[in-house]
Every structure is written in C-alpha cells, then in structure tokens.
Amino acid sequence: MERIKCCEDLITPCFILDKEELVKSICGYKTALNKNFGRWVIGYSVKTNSTPYCLKLAGENGAYAEVVSYDEYELVKLCGFDQRHIIYNGPMKSKETFLDAVMNGAIVNIETKRELLWLQELPQDRIFRVGIRLNINISRISPEDAEGDNDNSRFGFSDDTMEFADAIGLIKSLSNVVLDGLHIHRTAHSRSIRFYKKSIGYACEVIKKYGLHLDYIDVGGGYFGIFSNKPTYQQYSDSFYEVLSQHGLERLCIIVEPGNALVASCYDFLSEVIDVKHVEGECWFITTDGSRNDIDPFFKKSSYWEKELYRTETSVVKRQIISGCTCLEYDRLFTLTDKPLLSVGDRILYKNVGAYTMCLTPMFIRYVPNIYVREIDGYSLIREKWTAEEYIQKSKI
Numbered sequence: 001m002e003r004i005k006c007c008e009d010l011i012t013p014c015f016i017l018d019k020e021e022l023v024k025s026i027c028g029y030k031t032a033l034n035k036n037f038g039r040w041v042i043g044y045s046v047k048t049n050s051t052p053y054c055l056k057l058a059g060e061n062g063a064y065a066e067v068v069s070y071d072e073y074e075l076v077k078l079c080g081f082d083q084r085h086i087i088y089n090g091p092m093k094s095k096e097t098f099l100d101a102v103m104n105g106a107i108v109n110i111e112t113k114r115e116l117l118w119l120q121e122l123p124q125d126r127i128f129r130v131g132i133r134l135n136i137n138i139s140r141i142s143p144e145d146a147e148g149d150n151d152n153s154r155f156g157f158s159d160d161t162m163e164f165a166d167a168i169g170l171i172k173s174l175s176n177v178v179l180d181g182l183h184i185h186r187t188a189h190s191r192s193i194r195f196y197k198k199s200i201g202y203a204c205e206v207i208k209k210y211g212l213h214l215d216y217i218d219v220g221g222g223y224f225g226i227f228s229n230k231p232t233y234q235q236y237s238d239s240f241y242e243v244l245s246q247h248g249l250e251r252l253c254i255i256v257e258p259g260n261a262l263v264a265s266c267y268d269f270l271s272e273v274i275d276v277k278h279v280e281g282e283c284w285f286i287t288t289d290g291s292r293n294d295i296d297p298f299f300k301k302s303s304y305w306e307k308e309l310y311r312t313e314t315s316v317v318k319r320q321i322i323s324g325c326t327c328l329e330y331d332r333l334f335t336l337t338d339k340p341l342l343s344v345g346d347r348i349l350y351k352n353v354g355a356y357t358m359c360l361t362p363m364f365i366r367y368v369p370n371i372y373v374r375e376i377d378g379y380s381l382i383r384e385k386w387t388a389e390e391y392i393q394k395s396k397i
Contacts, residue, residue, distance in 0.1 A: 010370075046065055122177065136184055145195040218256075267358075269295050284341060
C-alpha cells in the first residue's frame, strides 16, 4: 500500500483507523479474561464495524468473528475466518449458512424457532453442538438498570413462558444434537457491572433449573471501552468470575462480544471546511464535506470529541454552527462559541467514532468515504471512496 506521510495530505472526508489502538483493546480484554478463566473467547462484533481490514486484523490477534446475518457470515469467511472461529447469532440466518456453520464447528446460538426445525436436517451420523439464546428482561432481572421502554426483549427464548423449556426439549429430543451453551446478550444503557452480575446470576439459575450441562456461557457485549471513571475490562471479567464461581460454574468457557468497547476509540473522522456563511448578527454557518450521517447516524449525540485544525490565525467570533454537506437543514453537528472563525480549507477531527458509524452511513447524496490506517511511518488507504461506478455495479440500466 502506498504511504501518505502526513495527515494534511489525506483526502477528506475520511475515517482514520489507529490499528495499534484496536490491537491494544483486543489484548486488554485477553489479559482480563485470562486472569480469571482457563477458557475464553473474544468475539469481534462485525455489525459494529465491518471494515474488512479490521476484521482481518482482529482475526490475526486471536478474536473470533461474531456475526448476525448470512451476509456477515459470508463476509468474514472471505476475510479469512474459519467456521471454527465464527460465532453465529441473531435471527437473520439462512438455512444454508446455518447448516454450514453447525456442521463445520462454528459457535451457533439458536435465536428463532425455524432454526430448531433446521436442526432436524442435520446428518444423523455425527454429533453437533449448538447454543441457545435466553430472553433477558431488564425490568425483571435488574430493575435498577431499567429505563421503561424496550426493557423487555424481542430476542431469545423466554423462561417466563414455556418457550425456553419447549426449545431445549426439542433439542434434547434430537439424538445427534447437544445443547452446548447459553447466550445471554443484553445491553443496558448503564453498562453497569451490576447488570452483568444479575444477568449471569439469572442464567446460572436457569442452567440449574433445567440441569443443563454446558460448555460455555456467551455474555454478549455492551461494555464500556477504555474510558476513565468507567468499569474496566478487568472489572467486568472479575464480576463474571465472581458470579459463576458462586454457582460452581466458573469452569465454563466465557464468551464476550465487545463491539463499541473495541472499535469506538480506534477510529477518527476528518472533514474539511468547504464554505463559510455569515447569516445574521454574530452567527456563522460552517459547511464541511462530512455529514452527521458519518459520525452520528442515529442522530442522538449532543456533543463530540472534536478538534479544530486551523491553517491560519483568525479573529474570534461569537457563534459558529458546524454543518454537514447534505441538503438537509438539520445536518448540523455542533456549535462553537467564542472561538476563532474557521476558514475554507481548515479541518475538523472527530475522535472515538468507530462504532456504528461506517456500517450505518447511508448512500445519501455522497457515497461512502475513504478509510485510512495510521501506522508508524504514515497513512495507507484501506478502503477507497465509492464513486458512481461502484454504486451502479450490480444495477441494470
């Protein structure tokens, strides 16, 4: 790959991957789990950031690929993951990929009733292993972490009804299938250690209730990353071990599926000022070649970790509204107050934007931007921006 020596030469808008930060995050979780558990798996959450370069890098550093659709399943195989290093979750499995995964040793967690029926199509001459997802209702299990809306869950099989019992009963009725694990992924907005301890405690009660002899428990994701005054990887790991050991289940293989915790901090986004308008009084609109679609596709953020990169000194102005490149009035990112006036050619760098950004950026007005990787001796392009040529590549015109 051709090296670009300095940040000023990068073509904007673009994302910038710090590969060492991603490796550091993976290794941090490895160290934390290794302290407590003899067997563990880190699943890289593909839905959180599906950049092929990141997938390859995660695999090279010992992570499995955690996928939630047949498209993601095929993607990670193309990126070098053997089925034995794939965790297959979610309702969007196809029968073909489901059977391929089960027969080739992937960690497959049953999510839907149709998957239970597909199990009956497995060959009879071998033993196959699967896990199942348990429904987690935050209000019931950890009221302190409940927020009301969406506290119940549409995922997994509920033990508050007969669905969990019926599902494991069907699995047990199959002579060639063994129930090997329990998947309990559920994210509370608090991301608190308390919530994980209560979720795992609930799972342990269910395991004992049905006399399950399992190989693994998949705790899922939803953790904080490397942020001050927040739970650390080690604190999460310690809490998992504490609860499992209280129930005599500490020898289970522990599976985690960190998404935001791994990739948020390893990506920046760089945009450039393309227009400055003085619209009224002490208010300026600054138009950039990026968009809120790029770094806040859910349109929920109220602030960003950003830095303005000025080329020359300018006078301070009262109010600058930093805006995106789309034709939408609400494509406004943040406001600068009592700061030097930005000029055309100045740049804005946004930090910690690697999670649920690139994978959700729409093809609205401007297609997907460049992605660079930052290394010791410069930058390399790892995904080239799309043009109209890529956009129409599978279309009939």
